[in-house]
Amino acid sequence: MQLVLNQHQIEQKIMRLAHEVLENTYGIPELYIGGIVGNGEVFANQIAEIIQKNSAQKVTFFKIELDKDKPLDHAINCSIDVSAFAGKTVVLVDDVINSGTTMQYGVMKILEQPVRSVKTLALVDRMHRRYPIKCDFVGMTLTTTLGERVEVMPSNGSLEAFLV
Numbered sequence: 001m002q003l004v005l006n007q008h009q010i011e012q013k014i015m016r017l018a019h020e021v022l023e024n025t026y027g028i029p030e031l032y033i034g035g036i037v038g039n040g041e042v043f044a045n046q047i048a049e050i051i052q053k054n055s056a057q058k059v060t061f062f063k064i065e066l067d068k069d070k071p072l073d074h075a076i077n078c079s080i081d082v083s084a085f086a087g088k089t090v091v092l093v094d095d096v097i098n099s100g101t102t103m104q105y106g107v108m109k110i111l112e113q114p115v116r117s118v119k120t121l122a123l124v125d126r127m128h129r130r131y132p133i134k135c136d137f138v139g140m141t142l143t144t145t146l147g148e149r150v151e152v153m154p155s156n157g158s159l160e161a162f163l164v
Helices: 007-024 039-054 101-110
Strands: 002-005 030-036 058-065 089-097 117-125 137-141 150-155 158-163
Touching (some): 002 007, 002 137, 007 039, 030 039, 030 101, 039 117, 058 101, 089 150, 101 117
Parallel strands (some): 030 058, 030 089, 089 117, 117 137
Antiparallel strands (some): 002 158
């Protein structure tokens, strides 16, 4: 295992990403920020809190739960009623984007409503897409082989990202 990001670096990237979202949604009065259950949920909540502290935007945090391995075998659940997304700007957050599968199915759930726009955000982008999805906001782009993976996990009482 190789350390890619330590806790301090992750915090810096989350802060920068939150400010990028803030800059790119300037003038939009209401923003929905959702995380894929797991680390995406943790990072989305942190980003939502930073934006709330630094702007007058109304920010609503939500989470999307789906089976990352077989998304069509189980229901994709949202912690809030998806009808709330109608006409709104939504940012979907995950820790690592690889094939794009998880992000794609999360976006499909959001698109059950006619949203104003959907933006995607990932802490680490591995660039091995199987779906035509890109991240609008990326903390770090990392070139890996198909056999390698990036995992964000607890280590020494904090979150760190490792190349495994």
